[in-house]
Amino acid sequence: MKMMNLFRNWTFSPPQFLAIGFGLAIIFGTLILMLPWSTTGTITWMNALFTATSATTVTGLVVVDTGSDFTVFGQVVIMILIKIGGLGLMTFAIMTVLVLGKRIGLKERVLLQEALNQHSIGGVVRLIKILFIFSMVMELIAAVLLSFRWVPEYGWGFGIYTSIFHSISAFNNAGFSLWSDSLSGYVGDPVINLLITFLFITGGIGFTVLYDVMTTKKFRFLALHTKIMLVGTLIVNLVAVIIIFLLEFTNPLTLGGLSLGDQIWASYFQAVTPRTAGFNTIEIGDMNPGSIVFTLLLMFIGAGSASTGSGVKLTTFLVIILAVMTYLQGKQEPVIFSRRIGNEIVNRAMAIVVISVTVVFISILALSISEPAAPFMLIVFEAFSAFGTVGLSMGLTGDLSELGKQIIIVLMFIGRIGPLTLAFALAKSSKPLVSYPKGDVFTG
Template structure:
């Protein structure tokens, strides 16, 4: 009975979360549809407006129109606000409002916050919310100050301050929008700017629960298993991705020959970080080596950490499955990490997540191969890269997004939505299943595998 009740509760919460994001996208679409939202008040087509609102709310950064040249200051601020709310979760701002008006959170609201931030216990709701709001403000304000030291001398106080705040928010939220027109390709030689951006991207993609554990380590003298696995997996992917990109890109041979070794290293570091759902780029993606594109696709599929501003299948899912594979190869029955054993439910959930994600990606790719045209010089990677970018809420592109057909835009929008809300949440909200308790268990038998 408890399992049935929990399932029904999860179904209800999933539907509320999905409808909350849909409402946010709708509000964004209405605001971006206003003439004042575009330069020259020329307006946008409905599908392009919905696409932009979806991309901002789902903190992806894929664009069908150039953010810098198409949207006015008002439109850019709307995109900024949608990205902020989409990154931290609309429930975060609901809780903030409750605190301002000094109202207590009811049980339903606490459960929504617990689900949106992937919390283990309901008792963590209030304390975690304080960390979410506090850390977000600290990183974004600090990032804006650090970036202002670079941008204000370049663009003056007014423009420099605006660009600093905008870029800080988009970097921390892993949103990928920019107000320069070509992402950060004009700042390849600015190592200071790239390092600050790398820190903001990692901070946003690491997850609020991990940050809370790190900040409270001096008191607790320990980290949770989730934080340990996250830090190990994130560090491993970062280092391995960096080393592989150094090899595949021949130490960024596509950069000018006079570029220093240090600057090449920083740009390679940036290239290994940005596919973790950040979407900002300093190099033309379509000019990267095939091996590099493949590495980026893998990193986009994995994504960031649960409860963070990142998308993908998440680092913990990848880490659990890697440990499961290693345990199986060694002939171990239990999957262990840091003197703890993962439950079979945990492992099964990770396997199901990867399987469902693979199905979604395959179906989306198949549809786009029928609706979109692949330019000469590209192969299937032209479409798969875009699909993974949308699903992982990354925002990188090989050039397909601005040329998508209406059907293609709908597919990409759905992928961005699923990637941000989560596969499980999306499926639970759409399904009308009833939890069944099997009264009969059939005899066990094996089939040939491999």
């Protein structure tokens, strides 16, 4: 009842409520991680805050080793934060209210609409129920399948536990691993490669897309957003695999020393993981400069809208591309799959990209000041990874200064809640009182 009263009495806008909710979850996680039974040794407040933020924003950047510096209790706390961050704070709050048998009011549905990036409040509670159950079932099945691989290697206890941990981390695109080298020890293992990538691709494609696919029989009846996400994900992933393979297959530090089969598996994994997954099977810092720059693009694009991933989102990127092509062709509005994309959607996509580029640029500038001894490419990579909540690193994370950690914390937070959501949360809404005449501005 208290939770319901809290929801019904809130005076914040939905973006403000979501930002505050994520902030409170991070603070609460920090306090728990500071408990003596959460770590095997001592941990500073800053490192606890960094870890809690990384887990809640499902990023995966770490300043302390997850497997050795945290106890099982601390690791479970991290798993819970990952689940909250992946599915969203509102999802867990609404599910709790439903379990208590309470009614979901209009204000709660508006919050769900904002959290899931839906156009209307109709069916959002049903969507929450289905997706919550779906995520739990997916993680359970994946954990069982991973156990067949890891129980023979590590025994029943750790084998089952590590399967559960990596299943949750992968589906929620968190990138946390119990091994300091992530999944590098399984670079050519088809079971690990297929299961882990299937989990984070499924989690990153978007909850609304999953719901549409589960409830629609034929492709032509799918929503436009679903069609764009499915086709776009397939094309981007295929292109990424080919480019990574061509750029790295002669690099002795990454693919060059592997067999052809392992090269293909490593190329596939490293091509799909930058879109916010955060796991790696080859050392990121050893990749060629061309591969690093291409990975920056993938991290900036990110996953799907209303998913466990972040970035500017694939649909945003594709809408911008379509808008540019439409302008060059002298047409008015982008058309895809026999459907027009309205100018308001194009403007929203442009706003997201411009704000995102601005945030990343300012963060790179700030990190260049706070980390003067760090190579510039490491700073750029760290900023893109934090904003996209990817979790990949070229080795700078553990060497960050206290100020540098604070910058990355803010960047991870902005990346997870979304730059446009943050802008709406900070902006004051006002209606124009005067309409001004149109003026011409020369561009280009």
